[in-house]
Amino acid sequence: MFVDREESLAGLESVVSALAEGRSSVLVVEGDSGMGKTSLMGEFARRLSTTPESQEQPCRVVLVRAAPGIGSRRPYGPVLDALHALDRPARGRRRLAGFRRTATRGALAAAPDLLSAAVPGLGAVVAAGRVFAEATVATGSIPGDSLLPVESTVTRQLIDVLLQQARAGRPLLVMVDDIQLCDVSTLEFLHLLLPRIEGEPLGLVLGLGLYTAAEGNGRAVEQLLDAWQRDHAELVSRHTLPPLPDWAVRQLVDARLQSHPAPEDFAARLTGATGGHPVFVEQCLRLWRPEDGVRVPLPGSLPAAVLDRFRQLDPTARELLVTGATMGEFFFSHTLAEVSGSPRLQIQDLLHRIEREHGLIRSRHRDEVPDWAAGLGTDWYEFEHRVLQRGIRGEQSEGARRQRHADIAEALPHLQGVDPDAAPLELRALIADHFLQAGPAYAAQTAAAHYGLARSVAVEDLSFAQAEQHCRTAIESARLMPVGRPERDRRLVEAIELLLSMTEVRWKGGQGEQESMGIDALAAEAEQAAQRLGDRLLIARTTLLRGKTLLAVRGVQPSLTKLEEAVERARECGEAGRPALFVAMVEYGRQLPKRDLHAGLRVLLDAERLYASDPRLGEAGNPVLQHARNLNEMQIGVNLFDAGRLGEARHRLLRCTERLRGETLRAELPIALNYLAQLHLAVGSWEEAGTVLREALDFEEERGGDSGWHAYNNALLALLLTREPTRHDEAVRRARDAWVETQHTWLVNLVPIVRNLYVEVLLETDHDRNLARRLCEDTLVDTRDSGMVRSEIAGYVLRSRTHLQDGETDPSARDAHRALALLAEHGDMPALRTEEVLYHAARALQAEDCGNEARDLLDRARTEVLRKADSIDDPVLRTRFLTDVPLNRTLLHDSSAAEGEAGAG
Numbered sequence: 001m002f003v004d005r006e007e008s009l010a011g012l013e014s015v016v017s018a019l020a021e022g023r024s025s026v027l028v029v030e031g032d033s034g035m036g037k038t039s040l041m042g043e044f045a046r047r048l049s050t051t052p053e054s055q056e057q058p059c060r061v062v063l064v065r066a067a068p069g070i071g072s073r074r075p076y077g078p079v080l081d082a083l084h085a086l087d088r089p090a091r092g093r094r095r096l097a098g099f100r101r102t103a104t105r106g107a108l109a110a111a112p113d114l115l116s117a118a119v120p121g122l123g124a125v126v127a128a129g130r131v132f133a134e135a136t137v138a139t140g141s142i143p144g145d146s147l148l149p150v151e152s153t154v155t156r157q158l159i160d161v162l163l164q165q166a167r168a169g170r171p172l173l174v175m176v177d178d179i180q181l182c183d184v185s186t187l188e189f190l191h192l193l194l195p196r197i198e199g200e201p202l203g204l205v206l207g208l209g210l211y212t213a214a215e216g217n218g219r220a221v222e223q224l225l226d227a228w229q230r231d232h233a234e235l236v237s238r239h240t241l242p243p244l245p246d247w248a249v250r251q252l253v254d255a256r257l258q259s260h261p262a263p264e265d266f267a268a269r270l271t272g273a274t275g276g277h278p279v280f281v282e283q284c285l286r287l288w289r290p291e292d293g294v295r296v297p298l299p300g301s302l303p304a305a306v307l308d309r310f311r312q313l314d315p316t317a318r319e320l321l322v323t324g325a326t327m328g329e330f331f332f333s334h335t336l337a338e339v340s341g342s343p344r345l346q347i348q349d350l351l352h353r354i355e356r357e358h359g360l361i362r363s364r365h366r367d368e369v370p371d372w373a374a375g376l377g378t379d380w381y382e383f384e385h386r387v388l389q390r391g392i393r394g395e396q397s398e399g400a401r402r403q404r405h406a407d408i409a410e411a412l413p414h415l416q417g418v419d420p421d422a423a424p425l426e427l428r429a430l431i432a433d434h435f436l437q438a439g440p441a442y443a444a445q446t447a448a449a450h451y452g453l454a455r456s457v458a459v460e461d462l463s464f465a466q467a468e469q470h471c472r473t474a475i476e477s478a479r480l481m482p483v484g485r486p487e488r489d490r491r492l493v494e495a496i497e498l499l500l501s502m503t504e505v506r507w508k509g510g511q512g513e514q515e516s517m518g519i520d521a522l523a524a525e526a527e528q529a530a531q532r533l534g535d536r537l538l539i540a541r542t543t544l545l546r547g548k549t550l551l552a553v554r555g556v557q558p559s560l561t562k563l564e565e566a567v568e569r570a571r572e573c574g575e576a577g578r579p580a581l582f583v584a585m586v587e588y589g590r591q592l593p594k595r596d597l598h599a600g601l602r603v604l605l606d607a608e609r610l611y612a613s614d615p616r617l618g619e620a621g622n623p624v625l626q627h628a629r630n631l632n633e634m635q636i637g638v639n640l641f642d643a644g645r646l647g648e649a650r651h652r653l654l655r656c657t658e659r660l661r662g663e664t665l666r667a668e669l670p671i672a673l674n675y676l677a678q679l680h681l682a683v684g685s686w687e688e689a690g691t692v693l694r695e696a697l698d699f700e701e702e703r704g705g706d707s708g709w710h711a712y713n714n715a716l717l718a719l720l721l722t723r724e725p726t727r728h729d730e731a732v733r734r735a736r737d738a739w740v741e742t743q744h745t746w747l748v749n750l751v752p753i754v755r756n757l758y759v760e761v762l763l764e765t766d767h768d769r770n771l772a773r774r775l776c777e778d779t780l781v782d783t784r785d786s787g788m789v790r791s792e793i794a795g796y797v798l799r800s801r802t803h804l805q806d807g808e809t810d811p812s813a814r815d816a817h818r819a820l821a822l823l824a825e826h827g828d829m830p831a832l833r834t835e836e837v838l839y840h841a842a843r844a845l846q847a848e849d850c851g852n853e854a855r856d857l858l859d860r861a862r863t864e865v866l867r868k869a870d871s872i873d874d875p876v877l878r879t880r881f882l883t884d885v886p887l888n889r890t891l892l893h894d895s896s897a898a899e900g901e902a903g904a905g
Contacts, residue, residue, distance in 0.1 A: 011239045012044045015203045019059050019171035024197045024235070026204040028225060031241035036278040037207050038065075040241065041177050044205075048173070059171040059203070062086060066181035067370070067426075075185040075463035078176050079158055086165050086172075154462055155185065156704055159193050166202035177207035180221050184465040191224055192704065194232050243276025252281055280387075286359065307391050309360060317354055318395070320347065321361070325393035326404040327434075329386055330364075334378035338411035339404065348379055360384060372424040377416030402439045409434035409445070425456055436473065443480035447491045450474040454498060464502045471499035472517065489529035493538055496526035500545060505708075507552040508746045523549040540569035540580045544587060552748045556594045556787035563588040579625055582610055582617055586632045593639050593830045594749070594788060601639045607632050630660060630668045638675035641682070642830040644868040646881070650679055657692075670696045670709040677716055682833065683877055684884030686720065693717040708747035708754075714738040715757035722764035735761040752779045752791030753831055759798045763805070773802045790829035793819045797837055800844045809847040816844035820857075835864040839887060862891045 011027060018025045031037030045063040064081040166172040176182070179190075190206075197204070208221065228236045244252075250267040270284060286309060310318065323339050324331035337347040355361050364380040373380060383389035396404070412431045413420055423431075432449035435442045454470035457463045474495040481488035500507075500522060507519050523546040530538035547562035567588050570581035585607035593600030611617045611632070617625050633656045641649035653676040660669045673696035680689035693713050700710040718734035721727045735758040742754040755775050762772040776799035783792035796819035803812035820841050828834055842857035865888050872878040882888055 008040055008239060008241055009044060012205060015205060016058050016173060019173065019201060019203045024200050024202055026236045028206045028208055028238045030208045030238060037241055038177055041175050041207050045175055057170065059173050060169060061173045063175040065177040066179060075183050075457060075461045075466045076158060078182060078186055079189055082174050083161060153703055155189050155192060158189055159196060163200055166200055171201035173203045175205040178209055179206045180209055185463045187220060187224060194228060198235060244278055246271050249281055310392050313358060317350060320350060321392050322396055323404055324381065325389045326401060327408050329389050330380060330382045332378040332380060334415055335408060335411045338414055339407045351381060360388065372426045375417045405434045406438035406442055409438060428453055440480045443477045444487060447474045447477035451491060451495050468499060468502055471495045486533060489533050492529040493526045493542060496522045497545060520549040520553040536573045537577055537580060540566060540573055540577060543569045544584050551591060555785060560591060560595060563591060578614055579617060582607055583628045586628045590631060590635050594790065597639060597642055597828045597830055601643060604632055604636045634672040634675055639830060641679050643828055645871045646683060646868050647872045653679060670700055670713060674709060674713050681720065683881040689720055706741050706744045708742060708745040708750045711738040711741035711754050712750050715754045718761045719757055722761055728765040731761050732765055732767050748786060752783055752788050755779050756791060756794045756798060763801055769802055769805060776802065789822055789826050790832045793822045793829065793837060794832055797840050801840055804844055804847060812844040813848040816841035835861040836887060865891055
C-alpha cells in the first residue's frame with residue numbers, strides 16, 4: 001500500500017511537467033534508510049508507465065538502480081542498464097542493434113563495444129585504446145595521458161548515445177536509484193552530462209540514500225551534488241523525504257488490521273515508536289498475530305522490530321540467513337549450500353519455505369536476474385529491505401563474520417556454469433570484496449583478486465578510474481602479507497606500476513606526499529620490492545618510475561640522478577632489456593635538457609640510433625615503444641629548436657605531427673603541435689601558429705577534461721593574440737583560463753611555463769601589473785625548489801620588466817643580473833629564447849646607466865639571432881624570421897632604436 005507522499009510525488013511530477021514544456025531538470029530525492037525512497041521512485045515509474053490508453057504518456061521513463069555490493073565497482077553500470085532498457089522496445093533500429101548482442105557478454109565489458117555498435121568510427125579508437133591499456137597492464141610504461149583520450153571518449157560518446165535516445169521520441173525521464181553506490185565512471189558520466197542536458201528532452205531523477213554517505217562512492221556523490229548546485233543552480237533541486245504523518249500511519253494500520261480491532265491510540269503509539277519511517281511501521285505491523293487480540297505487541301526498539309521476525313525462525317534457517325546476509329543484500333542458494341555443506345536441493349527447499357511462511361526474503365524470477373548472472377544455475381534471493389539484511393548480518397561475532405566472508409569468497413567460483421578462467425567480472429568483484437571483508441588472513445587472495453580486476457577493467461572496459469581503485473586496494477592488501485615473501489613484493493611492484501602509470505597525468509607533489517599512497521612513496525616502495533626480488537628488468541623499470549616521481553616531488557636534479565641510474569640498470573639487462581633501455585633513454589633525454597640542453601639532445605639522438613639499429617624496437621604492435629618513439633622524435637625536434645637549429649627542428653616537427661595525425665589515438669598530438677607552434681611563433685609564422693594551436697585546442701576540447709597541454713596551448717594562443725590590440729581582452733581571458741586549468745592539472749614542468757606566459761600576456765596588454773608581479777614571485781619560489789632553471793631565468797626577466805615599467809630601475813637591474821648569471825651557468829635552455837633574455841637585460845642595465853654592458857648584451861643578442869637565421873634553409877622563412885619577428889627587427893634593422901629603447905627604460 002502506498003500512502004501519503006503527495007508532496008514528494010509533486011516534486012517528481014514537476015520534472016515531467018518541465019519536460020512537457022521543453023525544459024530539462026534534475027531532481028535529487030534523498031531519504032534515510034526506511035523512508036521509502038526506492039518505493040516512491042518505483043511507484044512513480046509505475047504510474048508513468050501505466051497511463052490509461054485514452055491518455056498519451058507525457059514521457060518515456062526508465063528506472064535503474066546501482067547494484068548493491070557490486071555497484072561501486074561496475075563501470076557505467078546504471079548507464080548501460082538504462083540504454084538496454086531503452087533498446088528493448090526499439091531493438092530493430094540499426095543504430096542500437098548491437099547493444100543486446102554485445103551486452104550478453106556481461107555489462108562490465110559491454111560499454112566500449114556498445115559504443116562501437118552505436119557510434120560509427122569509434123570501434124577503431126576502442127580497439128587502439130585496448131592495445132594501449134594491455135601494454136600498460138603488462139609493462140607499466142605508458143603514462144595516463146595516453147589512456148585519458150580513450151576513457152574520456154567512451155564517457156562522452158555514452159552521453160551522446162543517451163541524448164540521441166532522448167531525441168528519438170517522446171521526452172525521456174531517467175531515474176537512477178542509490179547513486180551513492182554508482183561507480184566512478186557513472187559519476188563522471190553524470191557530471192559531464194549536466195552541462196549538456198539543458199534544452200534537451202531529458203530529465204533526471206537521482207535517488208540518494210543518506211545512510212550510505214560513508215559507503216561506496218557516497219562522499220564523492222556529496223561533493224558532486226554541492227558542485228552541481230553551485231554550478232547548475234537553476235537545473236538541480238533536492239528533495240528530502242519526510243517521515244509519514246499520523247494520518248498516513250493510521251491508513252496503514254487500518255489497511256493491515258482491517259479485520260481486527262486495535263487500540264484507539266495504536267497508530268499514534270506506532271508513529272512515536274517508528275518516527276514515521278515506513279519500513280519500520282511495516283515491520284512492526286508484520287509482527288502482529290491474531291492471538292495477540294486487541295493488544296498489538298510493540299518491540300522495545302526499532303532494531304527489534306526488524307529482528308523479531310528473524311528470531312521466530314528455527315536455528316538452521318537463522319544460520320542460513322545469517323550467511324545470506326553476510327553475502328549481501330542479495331545471495332545465491334547454491335553458495336549457501338556450498339558454505340553450509342548441505343545438499344543444494346535441501347537448501348533451495350528451505351529458502352523457498354522461509355519465503356512462503358515468514359517473508360524476510362524474496363526470490364528473483366529468472367527474467368529479472370542480470371545478464372551476467374543468468375547462466376550461473378542458482379536461485380537469486382534478496383532481503384526485503386537493507387535494514388533487515390544489516391540487522392541479520394549483525395547477529396554474529398566479528399570473527400564469525402570474517403570467516404563467513406572467506407567461505408563465501410571460496411564458494412562463489414564453484415557456482416554451476418562458472419568458467420574459472422572466464423568468470424563474469426561482476427562475480428569476480430563479489431569474490432574480491434568478500435576476500436577483503438575476510439580480513440588480513442586473506443590478504444594474499446584479496447591483493448590477487450583486486451589486481452586481477454584492475455587489469456581487467458582497464459583493458460576490457462577502458463575504465464581506468466575504476467582500475468585505480470582496485471590497484472589501491474591491491475597495494476593495501478599486499479602490505480598486510482608477511483614481509484619477505486616474494487609474492488608480496490611482486491604484487492606490490494605490479495600494482496604500484498599500474499597505478500602510477502594510469503595516474504601520471506594527475507601527479508602532484510607537495511601535500512600528502514609523506515602518506516603511504518604518495519606517488520614517490522609508492523615508487524620507492526616498488527623500487528625496494530624489485531630489489532628484494534632481484535629481478536633486473538623490474539629493477540630497471542621501477543628505477544625509471546622513481547625517477548619520474550622524483551621530478552614531480554623533489555625537482556629536476558634528484559630526478560636526473562635516478563633517471564641516469566635507470567638507463568644503467570636497463571643496460572645491465574643485456575639484450576632482454578633493450579626495450580627498457582630505449583624507454584629509459586627517452587625519458588632521461590627528455591628531462592636532461594632542463595639542466596643541460598645539448599647533453600639531453602645527445603641522449604635523445606643516441607636513443608634514436610638505438611631504435612633504428614634494432615628491428616625489434618620498431619614493432620608496430622608494441623604501443624610502449626611506439627609511445628616512446630613518438631616522444632623521442634618530437635623532443636629532438638623541439639630541442640633542436642631550443643638549440644637554435646631552426647631548419648632541422650622545423651623539418652622534424654612537421655614530419656612528426658603529420659605522422660601523429662594519422663594515428664588512431666593521437667595521444668601525443670597536442671604535445672607535438674605545441675612544439676610546432678613554438679617554432680612558428682619564433683620565426684614569425686603567425687597564421688600557421690594560430691592554426692596549429694587551434695587544432696590542438698579543438699582536439700583536446702573534443703575529448704574533454706582538464707589537460708596541462710591544453711592549458712599550455714591556450715596560453716601560447718593568448719600570447720599570439722596580444723599582437724592584435726582589439727583582442728587583448730580575449731588574450732587576457734585565455735591566459736587566465738590557462739592558468740586556472742594548469743592549477744587543476746599541476747604538471748610540474750608546465751606550471752611555471754604557463755604562469756610565465758600569463759605574466760607576459762599581462763605585460764604585453766598592460767593589464768594588472770600587480771598581479772604580474774605576484775605571479776613572478778610565485779614562479780621564483782617554486783623554481784628554486786623544483787630546479788626548473790629555464791623558468792627561473794624567465795621569472796627573473798619578467799620581474800625585471802615589471803620593475804622597469806614601474807620606474808624601479810635598481811631592482812630591475814638586479815633581476816637582470818640574476819637571469820644573466822643563470823644563463824651563463826647553464827647555457828641555452830629549453831622553452832627559453834636566449835636573445836630575449838639578453839635584450840631585456842640590456843634594457844634594464846641601460847636604465848641604470850650601464851651603457852657599455854647593455855651594448856655588449858645587444859651585440860650578443862644580434863649574434864644569436866643571426867646564428868639561428870643561418871640554420872634556416874628556406875629563404876622566405878629566413879627573411880620572415882629576420883624581418884617579421886619584432887625583437888629581431890628591432891635588433892637588426894633598427895639598432896639605434898633598440899639601444900634608444902633600452903636607454904629610455
